[in-house]
Amino acid sequence: MGRPSLLHDVVQGFTAPTAKTREQNVTASSTTRKGFEELFLAHYVRIAAILRRMLGDSARAEDLANEVFLKLYGQPFPRNDGDNLPGWLYRTAMNLGIDALRSSARRSRYEQAAAREEIKKQAAENGFDQALRAERQQRVRAVLAELKPAQGQLLLLRASGHSYKELADCLGVEPGSVGTLLIRAEAAFEQRYLELYGREEGL
Numbered sequence: 001m002g003r004p005s006l007l008h009d010v011v012q013g014f015t016a017p018t019a020k021t022r023e024q025n026v027t028a029s030s031t032t033r034k035g036f037e038e039l040f041l042a043h044y045v046r047i048a049a050i051l052r053r054m055l056g057d058s059a060r061a062e063d064l065a066n067e068v069f070l071k072l073y074g075q076p077f078p079r080n081d082g083d084n085l086p087g088w089l090y091r092t093a094m095n096l097g098i099d100a101l102r103s104s105a106r107r108s109r110y111e112q113a114a115a116r117e118e119i120k121k122q123a124a125e126n127g128f129d130q131a132l133r134a135e136r137q138q139r140v141r142a143v144l145a146e147l148k149p150a151q152g153q154l155l156l157l158r159a160s161g162h163s164y165k166e167l168a169d170c171l172g173v174e175p176g177s178v179g180t181l182l183i184r185a186e187a188a189f190e191q192r193y194l195e196l197y198g199r200e201e202g203l
Contacts, residue, residue: 039085040069047093050160054097054144055104056137064096090162090170094153101145101152143193151185158182 044065051061068089144152150171157167167182168175 036073039072039089043086043089044069046160047089050090050156051093051097053160054141054156055100056141060100064100065093067096068093084169084172087169087172090157091153091172094156094170095149097156098145098149098152101141104141104145139193139197143189143196146192147185147188150181151188154178154181154185155189 047068048061048065051064052058055061055064071092072085072089144155147155153171154167157170162170164178165175167173167178171178171181173181
């Protein structure tokens, strides 16, 4: 993935904060230009990858990842949140991704029919297994869109390789509660999947 132009655009417009601004709140821009750049370079690729896996659309994922950092740049943070900017980034990314999934789930019947036809075409051209994987991915995304936002975020972040400590930081919960929350989220996912699609081998 090439480095997007957002970083250049944002840091070129950087203005050092006034003492009054620093006293009132901590913003992404007021952490210094270097600090914002480090956050961007440290987290953009991973956030875009999570969103791409979530949405199945690279261009849309990169658009939303850019939107996350644009929101961050002007977002006021209370001082007690200032040390957890990465957690804020991932929460914001997951919220944007889930909103996009829900919007996609409200597509017209015509669009849904077109998607099914595309899957059939893939089956003819690339084999049944690949088409089945594509259909399963569509179903997973549809179910995630119906879960509580925190549950969808938790499952997506865990599937993307985040540790329990990282999950706790991202969601603003105690590390000791992550295991229980994951179990509940997995149960909610399975229940809703079964309600919508029935039991499949390997679920």
